[in-house]
Amino acid sequence: MPTIKNNFDEINQQIVDTALSCGRKPDTIQLIAVSKRKSVETILEGIKAGAKHFGENYIQEAIEKIDIIGKKTASWHFIGHLQSNKAKFAVKYFDYIHTVDTLKLAKAIDKQAKKIDKIQKIFVQVNISEEETKSGTNTEDTIQLAEQIISFENLSLQGLMCMPPYFSDPEKARIYFKQLGHIKERIIALKLDNVSMEHLSMGMSNDFKVAIEEGSTMVRVGTSIFGRRD
Numbered sequence: 001m002p003t004i005k006n007n008f009d010e011i012n013q014q015i016v017d018t019a020l021s022c023g024r025k026p027d028t029i030q031l032i033a034v035s036k037r038k039s040v041e042t043i044l045e046g047i048k049a050g051a052k053h054f055g056e057n058y059i060q061e062a063i064e065k066i067d068i069i070g071k072k073t074a075s076w077h078f079i080g081h082l083q084s085n086k087a088k089f090a091v092k093y094f095d096y097i098h099t100v101d102t103l104k105l106a107k108a109i110d111k112q113a114k115k116i117d118k119i120q121k122i123f124v125q126v127n128i129s130e131e132e133t134k135s136g137t138n139t140e141d142t143i144q145l146a147e148q149i150i151s152f153e154n155l156s157l158q159g160l161m162c163m164p165p166y167f168s169d170p171e172k173a174r175i176y177f178k179q180l181g182h183i184k185e186r187i188i189a190l191k192l193d194n195v196s197m198e199h200l201s202m203g204m205s206n207d208f209k210v211a212i213e214e215g216s217t218m219v220r221v222g223t224s225i226f227g228r229r230d
């Protein structure tokens with residue numbers, strides 16, 4: 001049985017190899033270890049293995065784990081669907097929120113961040129495949145939302161996030177990753193104040209190599225590090 005350490009090292013090696021093979025600097029890609037539905041013990045094993053960034057999907061579950069593990073040894077990324085009425089907790093516990101997809105949610109996060117004098121790093125989540133059941137903005141709304149977000153003093157827009165449909169052949173996800181990159185370029189071309197837009201949060205266990213080839217700077221990998229979720 002491979003350990004978490006073996007898996008983590010293996011994924012890191014694959015990130016380095018993929019980056020080099022497409023002419024990118026490996027250190028421009030961050031590995032987010034997705035620890036949803038995994039125990040505190042498992043996360044601590046991940047930290048020991050060298051993981052520094054963790055992704056969580058459910059606020060209540062995350063609060064319980066972060067209260068025990070703390071924020072000094074790890075940075076925390078919220079990658080699940082966020083309801084506006086939970087914005088307070090997301091702001092208190094998470095360094096990054098990847099899933100901002102409405103103006104209402106952006107407003108709620110800004111308000112809560114203001115209260116604790118924090119500049120909250122956020123991503124706009126794009127429903128890149130335009131599936132009706134999925135969270136995220138569509139392409140045109142993404143650009144509008146980015147323009148609106150700059151007026152919020154306590155939000156810092158880091159980039160865009162997407163989650164294409166699952167394909168057993170990861171090549172099929174490439175077109176979606178490419179599209180996310182194009183939207184990012186369109187936003188950069190607007191030269192908005194205080195918008196760095198340096199990040200693309202894309203790629204999971206199954207498709208992170210293709211995502212890196214298409215410019216991902218944050219890959220979110222769960223299963224390949226921690227094993228299957230119950």
Ligand SMILES: *Cc1c(COP(=O)(O)O)cnc(C)c1O
Pocket residue numbers: 034036057079080163203204205206220221222223224
């Ligand atoms: C669960 C999840 C992941 C990780 O998926 P794996 O296939 O386990 O690597 C990445 N991103 C989001 C948004 C997720 O919900």
